[in-house]
Each structure stands twice: as C-alpha cells, then as structure tokens.
Amino acid sequence: MKVTKFGRLAAGALALAMVTTSCASERSGDDGVSAGGGQSSGGGRYFGTLPSPCGPGDAKGATDQGVTDTTITIGFGDDRGFASAPGLSKEMGDAVKAMIDWCNEQGGINGRKIKGNQYDAAYTNSVKVIQQSCKQDFMLVGQGFAMDEAAEQHRVACKLPTVAGFTVGPNATMGPMKYEAVPYPVDLMNVGGLRIAEKLFPEAKEKADILLSTSPAVTMGTNKVSAAMKKLGYKQLNCGVRLNDAGESSYMPHAEKIKKCGAELLWSSDSPDPGQFSLLESIERVGAKPKYLFEATWYSSLVAQWNKAGTGDNIHIAMIFQPLENADKVPAVKQYMDLVNAQKGKVALLGMQATSSFLLWAQAAKNCGSNLTRQCVINELSKVHEWTGGGLHAPTDPGANKPSSCALMVKLTGTKYEQVYPKTIGEYECSDDIVLETDPKTWGTKLNEDRVATTFLTDDVIKPQS
Numbered sequence: 001m002k003v004t005k006f007g008r009l010a011a012g013a014l015a016l017a018m019v020t021t022s023c024a025s026e027r028s029g030d031d032g033v034s035a036g037g038g039q040s041s042g043g044g045r046y047f048g049t050l051p052s053p054c055g056p057g058d059a060k061g062a063t064d065q066g067v068t069d070t071t072i073t074i075g076f077g078d079d080r081g082f083a084s085a086p087g088l089s090k091e092m093g094d095a096v097k098a099m100i101d102w103c104n105e106q107g108g109i110n111g112r113k114i115k116g117n118q119y120d121a122a123y124t125n126s127v128k129v130i131q132q133s134c135k136q137d138f139m140l141v142g143q144g145f146a147m148d149e150a151a152e153q154h155r156v157a158c159k160l161p162t163v164a165g166f167t168v169g170p171n172a173t174m175g176p177m178k179y180e181a182v183p184y185p186v187d188l189m190n191v192g193g194l195r196i197a198e199k200l201f202p203e204a205k206e207k208a209d210i211l212l213s214t215s216p217a218v219t220m221g222t223n224k225v226s227a228a229m230k231k232l233g234y235k236q237l238n239c240g241v242r243l244n245d246a247g248e249s250s251y252m253p254h255a256e257k258i259k260k261c262g263a264e265l266l267w268s269s270d271s272p273d274p275g276q277f278s279l280l281e282s283i284e285r286v287g288a289k290p291k292y293l294f295e296a297t298w299y300s301s302l303v304a305q306w307n308k309a310g311t312g313d314n315i316h317i318a319m320i321f322q323p324l325e326n327a328d329k330v331p332a333v334k335q336y337m338d339l340v341n342a343q344k345g346k347v348a349l350l351g352m353q354a355t356s357s358f359l360l361w362a363q364a365a366k367n368c369g370s371n372l373t374r375q376c377v378i379n380e381l382s383k384v385h386e387w388t389g390g391g392l393h394a395p396t397d398p399g400a401n402k403p404s405s406c407a408l409m410v411k412l413t414g415t416k417y418e419q420v421y422p423k424t425i426g427e428y429e430c431s432d433d434i435v436l437e438t439d440p441k442t443w444g445t446k447l448n449e450d451r452v453a454t455t456f457l458t459d460d461v462i463k464p465q466s
Helices: 090-105 126-136 148-157 192-200 202-206 216-232 252-261 274-285 301-309 331-342 349-367 374-381
Strands: 002-005 044-047 071-078 113-120 139-141 162-164 178-180 188-190 208-213 265-268 291-294 315-319 406-413 416-421 427-430 435-437
Touching: 071 090, 071 126, 071 349, 090 113, 090 331, 090 349, 113 126, 126 148, 139 349, 162 349, 192 202, 192 216, 192 291, 192 315, 192 406, 192 416, 192 427, 202 208, 208 216, 216 265, 252 274, 301 406, 331 349, 349 374
Parallel strands: 071 113, 071 139, 139 162, 162 178, 208 265, 265 291, 291 315
Antiparallel strands: 002 427, 188 435, 315 406, 406 416, 406 427
C-alpha cells in the first residue's frame, strides 16, 4: 500500500506521482493546479489547491430553467427542521450558503450571480421539497436529505439533475442525472478502516465482531461490512449483540455478552446517540477493553463532548476527509472553516462534503460558458475522474460514481481527535485493494450496464454526451 499526500502542492505539479509501498508523494489532483493553496496566487483566486471556478464574465442567455443573462438559480438544503433532531445536517445548508456568497463576491460564474433556494426537508418532507425544486431550479447542489429515496421518482420524472452533498437511498445513490463529490455507490465499498486496522492492531483481527441493530438501514450497512470482513480474513465471533434502535432499558447484559465473547475489535455502523454511549459506558464498567472501529458519523463534537471521562478513548474512525484538526496544515479545510464561521454557521464533516459538491458543480458550470444547460453540465461532470475539492478529501471519481481508494484513521482521546494513521498530517493510505465489490443482494436496487438504478429510469433522462 502507499501513502499519498494532498495537503500541499508542488509548484507546477499537474501529474500524479505514483509511488511504492509506504512512500509519500505530492499530488495535486485533477481539480488543482500549481498554486500554493492559499486564497490567491499569481493574481487568481483559489479554494485550497483548486483554481476558483467563480469570477466575472460575459455569459448571456436564458439557456435553461433557472438560468438568465444575470443569474443561475440552484436549490440546496438539509433536514434542519426535523423535530426529533433539530438542526439535522444544518452544516450542509450553511456550507452551500457560504459558498454561494464566496462565489458571488468574485462575480458569480462567468458573470452570472448565483441565486440559492434553500430547502428544509425536515426529514419527512423530501417529496414536497423536490417538487418545489422541479419547478424553479436549474439544478440541486450540495444538498443532503435523509429521505431522498422517497423523492427520487419525482426528481427523475422532472429531469432535475443534482450534484448532491450526500445520498442515502439506493435508487438515489445510483440514480440518473446524479453526481457527488464523494460517491458511496451501492456496488463498491471503501474498506480503508478495516485495512488500516490490520496494521494498527493485527491481533484484534482474530477476535472481531459487529454490533448489530434492529434498524433496517443500519442492518444494510452491517451486512456489507460483515461480507467485507470475511473477504479480508477477519474472524467474526458472532457475539450476537443486537441493539434495539429505540433504546434499551439496560445495556449491561449486552456489555457482559461482549466481555464473555472476548471481542477485541468491535465495528458499528450505527450513529452516536445516548443509547450507543450507554453501551460503551456499560462495556467499560464490566471491565472489557475492545478497540472500537466506527463509522465517520462518530467524528463529531457531540461524541467529543460526551467523552470527557475517556470512556471512548478506544474509538477509531476511518475517513477520506481531512480532519478539522488538520486545518493549520491543509489550506482547503481552513478556508472552509473560515467561510462558514464568518457567517456563524455550523462547521462539521458534512459541511465539507457539501462544499466539495458545490465546487464540483461550479467548475462544470464554468466550463459551459454562455451555453449553460443541464446537458452541458452533465457532460462536464461525467469527465471528472479525480476530485479532491481543493484538498478537502482524498481523490474520488465523481464522473464514474466510484469511491475513493484512500483513507486515514483518527482516534478520540478525551475531547480531541487526532490523526493516527498515516502519522504524517495531510497523508492518506491509498491502495486499489481498499475498494471491494459488494454482493448484489445488498444493493437494494437493480443496476443497468451503466451502473444506473433502473427503478425510476425513463428513456428521456439527461445522459452524458461525448
């Protein structure tokens, strides 16, 4: 495996330097050119290593829905109004709003200012939101709606393209006219966390297990992880700990079962909540000390504040994003934080994800010039096969809807996260064997030869043209 560095750019570097085991390389990514990574260099603006797609120009024409001589109207948003979890994914809308202002301050895209329609799907209203967007927006950009699956048939029917911040449902994830800066397709899986765990604590590979759940969504995730563990030679103990998604009256019986089973490495695809915290506290009380390998949702201020007593000091999290803690070494992360903080918005991992998707869309829109149509933007997006959001994350392949083949690991100690692998800040572990094919039984949808979900597919969707 190799380590690849993205925190800095070598002057003039446009090509990827391929290296052998455990060597560091300088890489710009196709979305960056030689610049130094600051706000400006050589008279031009940058986002991290990415030359700004925004600026003045003389683009003209009402070329498509939401486009005029002077404006481009896009939709964006999150689920912040969900009563059961107020502020859900608020960081995504905050990020896109900040990026619209950043872009417009430079002159918009080719001189057209961006107008943003901000939506709150509030978890249960995704269909209504998509129906509104269908009537007025050029495209959806950087949004994240937890119940996107329910609205997908409406998005496809009205031929509304999207460069999503994230997608959840299998048909939304693999849908037509959909691109993401950070794809998580149903048929391919980044197993960087498991690969890095093999190096950090190889002995635990012989005594690993997965925390199960009554949640169908979590179960879908754990089924994929279980299959990946088998492929990688992890020995699962099958301790049988299945947590009620609605909570348990006591987590001590589960903790005792984990201790008796002898699990030394525990994976969870669940998100942090009071029940999960109670389980970890119970495991500590019974005297068990497994290593925890958790999803990126555990990289949050909520978890950090809960861990003041150190109960979660064994939590390890694999990510493809640069941690916020690396901002002083990674210009794009600092720039994201500065822009959102200036508007008193919420800074969090999903905000960086939305930011990267906005930049991906903006670059494609810029390349279309005056001929700003949905068809042209989709054509441009389909050509992008290496993308880092200016250094926010490891390279992905948005054009082919393929995940990154890189990862890094952070560890929680007290209330602070720290990158523990690779040791050097700004580096990732990268290898082709970090991406595995998944079992079609776990996809949740049928794909055609182009790896597009067929459930809502029609003959007249907008397809990339060469």
